[in-house]
Amino acid sequence: MSGEKEIKVGLLGLGTVGTGVAKLIEGHQEDLIKQTGNRITIQKILVQDKDKKREISIDKQLVTDDPWEVLKDSEIDVIIEVMGNIHPTYEYLMFALEKGKHVVTANKDLMALHGAELLAMASEHHCDLYYEASVAGGIPIIRALVEGFASDRITKVVGIVNGTTNYILSKMSEEGLPFDEVLVKAQELGYAEADPTSDVEGYDAARKMAILSNLAFHMDVNVHDVEVKGITKVTEEDIRFGKQLGYEIKLLGIAKQNDNLLEVSIQPTMVNKHHPLAKVSGVYNAIYVYGEAVGETMFYGPGAGQLPTATAVVSDLVTVIKQMNLGVNGRGVVAPYRPKQLKSDDLITSRYFIRLRVLDQIGVLAKITQHMAEHMISLQEILQLPDTEEQKAQLILITHETSKAQLNKFLALMEKLEIIDQISSVYPVEEGEIA
Numbered sequence: 204m205s206g207e208k209e210i211k212v213g214l215l216g217l218g219t220v221g222t223g224v225a226k227l228i229e230g231h232q233e234d235l236i237k238q239t240g241n242r243i244t245i246q247k248i249l250v251q252d253k254d255k256k257r258e259i260s261i262d263k264q265l266v267t268d269d270p271w272e273v274l275k276d277s278e279i280d281v282i283i284e285v286m287g288n289i290h291p292t293y294e295y296l297m298f299a300l301e302k303g304k305h306v307v308t309a310n311k312d313l314m315a316l317h318g319a320e321l322l323a324m325a326s327e328h329h330c331d332l333y334y335e336a337s338v339a340g341g342i343p344i345i346r347a348l349v350e351g352f353a354s355d356r357i358t359k360v361v362g363i364v365n366g367t368t369n370y371i372l373s374k375m376s377e378e379g380l381p382f383d384e385v386l387v388k389a390q391e392l393g394y395a396e397a398d399p400t401s402d403v404e405g406y407d408a409a410r411k412m413a414i415l416s417n418l419a420f421h422m423d424v425n426v427h428d429v430e431v432k433g434i435t436k437v438t439e440e441d442i443r444f445g446k447q448l449g450y451e452i453k454l455l456g457i458a459k460q461n462d463n464l465l466e467v468s469i470q471p472t473m474v475n476k477h478h479p480l481a482k483v484s485g486v487y488n489a490i491y492v493y494g495e496a497v498g499e500t501m502f503y504g505p506g507a508g509q510l511p512t513a514t515a516v517v518s519d520l521v522t523v524i525k526q527m528n529l530g531v532n533g534r535g536v537v538a539p540y541r542p543k544q545l546k547s548d549d550l551i552t553s554r555y556f557i558r559l560r561v562l563d564q565i566g567v568l569a570k571i572t573q574h575m576a577e578h579m580i581s582l583q584e585i586l587q588l589p590d591t592e593e594q595k596a597q598l599i600l601i602t603h604e605t606s607k608a609q610l611n612k613f614l615a616l617m618e619k620l621e622i623i624d625q626i627s628s629v630y631p632v633e634e635g636e637i638a
């Protein structure tokens with residue numbers, strides 16, 4: 204096709220994802236033209252360091268370190284933001300939207316914190332703001348929630364939403380590799396955030412769970428509503444003992460809504476080895492969505508990395524262009540319309556894996572189980588193993604469903620007992636409804 208209208212894009216960032224976006228726009232141009240009727244041109248690219256050696260050859264004239272050269276360019280129709288961070292990114296995108304430019308972003312930090320303001324600004328100026336790449340890289344989960352399940356009422360979203368930590372836990376479990384070594388590899392592969400603390404401490408996944416919960420439950424969920432625990436304290440023993448009892452440890456996001464009461468968390472979880480989530484390995488992500496009408500659905504795919512993430516970004520761009528051609532930009536945003544109320548700890552329930560180091564004495568087990576009974580915690584399974592220290596033993600308890608409030612009271616008591624040397628770890632257990 205020739206003579207098609209050109210759509211000009213301003214690219215903020217030319218790192219892992221930005222490079223993938225440039226590659227796809229160039230490499231898939233003919234298909235993109237067929238789908239949109241438009242030729243897509245990258246007009247300008249913002250970077251920090253203009254002299255940095257780049258993975259792809261780019262016309263030097265396009266590259267700038269002056270944000271205003273991109274943001275104030277009146278020929279640019281769409282800004283693609285893949286530079287990350289909250290500031291100055293927030294200010295740049297607010298400016299772009301105010302000037303009537305459509306925005307596509309992969310930035311979950313920004314969307315989880317300022318999504319509502321950005322979407323309001325987009326709506327006010329009849330602009331699109333799409334952010335599919337911000338959750339689960341190449342999996343079109345946002346589109347599924349917003350469009351695919353628009354007619355249903357979602358009750359639960361459970362999944363693995365961080366590629367870096369899933370890669371680390373998989374390598375630790377499958378190959379026995381140490382945490383630090385695998386983290387370096389994840390950074391080299393471009394999976395980890397610029398500061399990998401946000402991956403390993405669970406903040407990245409918490410932001411993604413906030414975004415998903417917002418869209419799934421139509422509540423104004425923000426990152427502060429998410430209970431967060433990362434993987435830095437997961438030990439080789441937890442992985443080994445978990446396996447002995449038939450579990451794999453996964454950093455699992457859980458968002459559940461019952462009677463308009465919400466719980467959202469991200470934490471290392473013992474997942475039954477027969478549950479499909481236990482088999483999600485490497486950088487892959489997987490998300491279960493449960494709807495009242497649809498029942499159970501599962502989405503699976505690469506959660507990070509250059510081309511998977513770029514696919515989501517460029518697909519958003521295609522949507523924006525199609526809407527430009529129809530003149531319907533900025534109309535798709537549905538603001539949260541249900542009041543948000545978070546569950547108290549007595550309404551949050553789970554099974555739990557508790558690993559204790561105890562004194563290896565007669566009557567220890569009886570005392571512990573007696574305290575469990577007093578706290579209305581019922582035992583599902585127990586495993587006692589020798590400890591590396593003499594006269595100590597490792598005790599692993601798997602509970603039946605119990606409330607977080609009861610569990611915390613029980614653990615507080617355990618801490619005070621002389622027969623308990625250490626509470627080594629506590630993880631929720633996900634058996635899965637289809638295990």
Ligand SMILES: NC(=O)C1=CN([C@@H]2O[C@H](COP(=O)(O)OP(=O)(O)OC[C@H]3O[C@@H](n4cnc5c(N)ncnc54)[C@H](OP(=O)(O)O)[C@@H]3O)[C@@H](O)[C@H]2O)C=CC1
Pocket residue numbers: 215216217218219220221249250251252253255268284285286287288291309310311312336337340393394395396397506507508509512
């Ligand atoms: N990597 C992944 O797999 C995924 C990433 N994302 C998200 O995509 C975004 C980009 O990630 P990624 O590509 O990995 O990040 P990188 O660190 O690889 O790239 C960031 C790019 O932005 C530029 N940049 C950063 N800050 C500024 C600034 N203040 N002014 C001008 N340019 C700036 C950098 O310039 P220079 O090159 O000169 O340093 C670089 O080109 C983030 O929001 C991330 O969370 C989302 C899903 C997956």
Ligand SMILES: N[C@@H](CC=O)C(=O)O
Pocket residue numbers: 337338339340364365366367368394395396402407506507508
């Ligand atoms: N660091 C993130 C990148 C994608 O969002 C991850 O590992 O999932």
